[in-house]
Amino acid sequence: MRVLGIETSCDETAIAVYDGKQGLLSHVLYSQIALHAQYGGVVPELASRDHIRKTLPLIQQALKEANCTADSIDAVAYTAGPGLAGALLVGAAIGRSLAFAWGKPALAVHHMEGHLLAPMLEANAPAFPFIALLVSGGHTQLVKVDGIGLYELLGESVDDAAGEAFDKTAKLMGLDYPGGPLLAKLATQGDAKKYKFPRPMTDRPGLDFSFSGLKTAAANVIASEGNSPQVQADIAASFQQAVVDTLVFKCRRALQETGLKRLVVAGGVSANQSLREQLEQLLKSLKGEVYYPRKEFCTDNGAMIAYAGYQRLKAGQQQDLTIGVTPRWPMTQLPPL
Ligand code: KG4
Ligand code: ZN
Numbered sequence: 491m492r493v494l495g496i497e498t499s500c501d502e503t504a505i506a507v508y509d510g511k512q513g514l515l516s517h518v519l520y521s522q523i524a525l526h527a528q529y530g531g532v533v534p535e536l537a538s539r540d541h542i543r544k545t546l547p548l549i550q551q552a553l554k555e556a557n558c559t560a561d562s563i564d565a566v567a568y569t570a571g572p573g574l575a576g577a578l579l580v581g582a583a584i585g586r587s588l589a590f591a592w593g594k595p596a597l598a599v600h601h602m603e604g605h606l607l608a609p610m611l612e613a614n615a616p617a618f619p620f621i622a623l624l625v626s627g628g629h630t631q632l633v634k635v636d637g638i639g640l641y642e643l644l645g646e647s648v649d650d651a652a653g654e655a656f657d658k659t660a661k662l663m664g665l666d667y668p669g670g671p672l673l674a675k676l677a678t679q680g681d682a683k684k685y686k687f688p689r690p691m692t693d694r695p696g697l698d699f700s701f702s703g704l705k706t707a708a709a710n711v712i713a714s715e716g717n718s719p720q721v722q723a724d725i726a727a728s729f730q731q732a733v734v735d736t737l738v739f740k741c742r743r744a745l746q747e748t749g750l751k752r753l754v755v756a757g758g759v760s761a762n763q764s765l766r767e768q769l770e771q772l773l774k775s776l777k778g779e780v781y782y783p784r785k786e787f788c789t790d791n792g793a794m795i796a797y798a799g800y801q802r803l804k805a806g807q808q809q810d811l812t813i814g815v816t817p818r819w820p821m822t823q824l825p826p827l
Contacts, residue, residue, distance in 0.1 A: 491564045495796025498581030499573025499601045501532045503544040506792035507556035508800050515556035517793045520544045527667050538576035545584050567799020570598035571816035578815035586813045595808035597799040602821050604794035605756040608783035616752050616781040621744045626757030627653035632697050632744045638801050639826035645697025653759045655701035659708045659729050663722050673726045674762050680727030685711050687732035692739045734765045738772050751778030761788035
């Protein structure tokens with residue numbers, strides 16, 4: 491079975507073709523970063539309009555690169571949420587209509603389930619059950635995963651997501667959008683012990699997170715110390731260490747409380763090298779294993795949507811003829827396979 495995947499939930503138009511026997515046949519991506527950079531963040535209306543321009547040409551390119559024609563596609567999967575309503579609607583309208591025109595099933599895929607399953611595209615795929623740390627621009631969640639669609643939310647951010655905290659702190663430092671990767675790069679030149687940032691909510695029980703206070707802490711340092719290159723690098727390193735420490739602390743607690751030894755880390759922030767290294771150390775000390783997607787599949791991509799769609803198609807699920815999106819969509823509402 492071969493599935494075309496369409497991702498348009500935010501500022502990337504991404505398309506992929508996944509084949510159940512041959513694996514990933516192609517994946518292409520167009521990033522809107524340059525379009526939004528001048529505004530310092532994603533402008534939803536501009537994002538939607540750009541998805542309209544890019545989605546069909548990218549589908550043609552993905553089919554060409556996969557060396558296949560439309561009739562060899564068995565289903566069309568598209569991100570139906572969570573995300574920006576207008577942006578999601580572009581992918582949903584195109585995906586649902588294409589499937590109808592081709593006489594094939596359509597699958598409305600949950601974006602975070604896509605992220606969660608992305609490590610399954612790698613040679614060393616994790617077995618169920620495992621703990622998943624989902625860290626993106628919109629979500630920070632710890633989930634116990636017993637199988638596809640069997641999700642128990644253990645904890646999540648009560649305010650900003652980890653990626654959002656990276657981006658907001660980077661913006662305060664005057665870095666371009668999206669600031670997360672730029673801040674991480676700056677951090678390699680800074681002293682992580684220079685400034686004392688809080689490790690929010692590590693002093694109380696539970697697995698929830700809170701990251702909104704960290705940007706205030708960064709703003710205070712900038713106000714008192716200025717924004718010289720060295721101060722910037724030291725803030726970046728100290729801030730990143732605070733986020734990583736907090737995430738590692740809660741992952742350890744989730745693993746200990748559930749007795750599980752496998753950790754999956756996915757979503758844009760899982761591309762962060764420091765987080766990867768420190769989680770690897772944690773799992774080594776617990777005699778367990780940590781699993782990531784390859785770096786290009788940590789951030790938004792079409793491959794994870796095609797793969798999640800393939801899994802649900804294989805289980806006999808499909809979307810009715812409605813063109814609908816769910817901008818807010820708890821992952822725990824998904825049906826099990
Ligand atoms: O998963 P993603 O591409 O989109 C959402 O679904 O939100 O995640 C994007 C987020 C952004 O906040 C971005 O700054 C962050 O991931 N990010 C990083 C790194 N690469 C991407 N944050 C820290 N370090 C990185 N290397
Ligand atoms: Zn994402």
